[in-house]
Amino acid sequence: MDLVGACRAFVSVSERGSFTVGAAAARMSQSVASRRVAALEERFGEQLFERTSRRAVLTPFGREMLPVARQLVQAADVLLHEAEAAKRKPWRLAVPGICSTAGLARLVAEARGHGITLDLRVAAPAQRLELIHAQQVRAALLAVPADEATWSVPLGLAGVQEPGVRRVYLETLRVGRAAPGPAR
Structure with a gap:
């Protein structure tokens, strides 16, 4: 499971209250966002959202996990930014x-x-x-000197x-x- 990708989907859906809108904001399809959140829920053994036909509402467990998921996504974004800067x-x-x-x-x-x-x-x-x-x-x-070299x-x-x-x-x-x- 891609933990960062799953957390990115989770955060985006939670901020927008919709899998469709949250997935679009995270630049992924709705089905990918849904699969990633489902994998995260399976990993945690708890549901993150109460799903209705129109909305995705955070469960109490989801509200507990959201701040840490946000931190993970932000840390991953900083890491990617720093890696690009280091390459330049x-x-x-x-x-x-x-x-x-x-x-x-x-x-x-x-x-x-x-x-x-x-x-x-x-x-x-x-x-x-x-x-x-x-x-x-x-x-x-x-x-x-050649006789002092440890490798070549x-x-x-x-x-x-x-x-x-x-x-x-x-x-x-x-x-x-x-x-x-x-x-x-």
């Missing part, structure tokens, strides 16, 4: 100052192609580590590659390290 926030990445502007621009463009907005912070090695610990960036490019990954942006999409590799970000020519 830039992904902060601390990078070394030796990265070329062109390479960083390709990295930003590639990320944008995957729906990620990068906010690059150029910083010295110690500052990058400090930014990570202070949680001012989500990630940082740090140099670690192929460099580049994670995601499904579409044909014709250019990849950006870390070695292309360092001045003088990449051979001129087509990007890999």
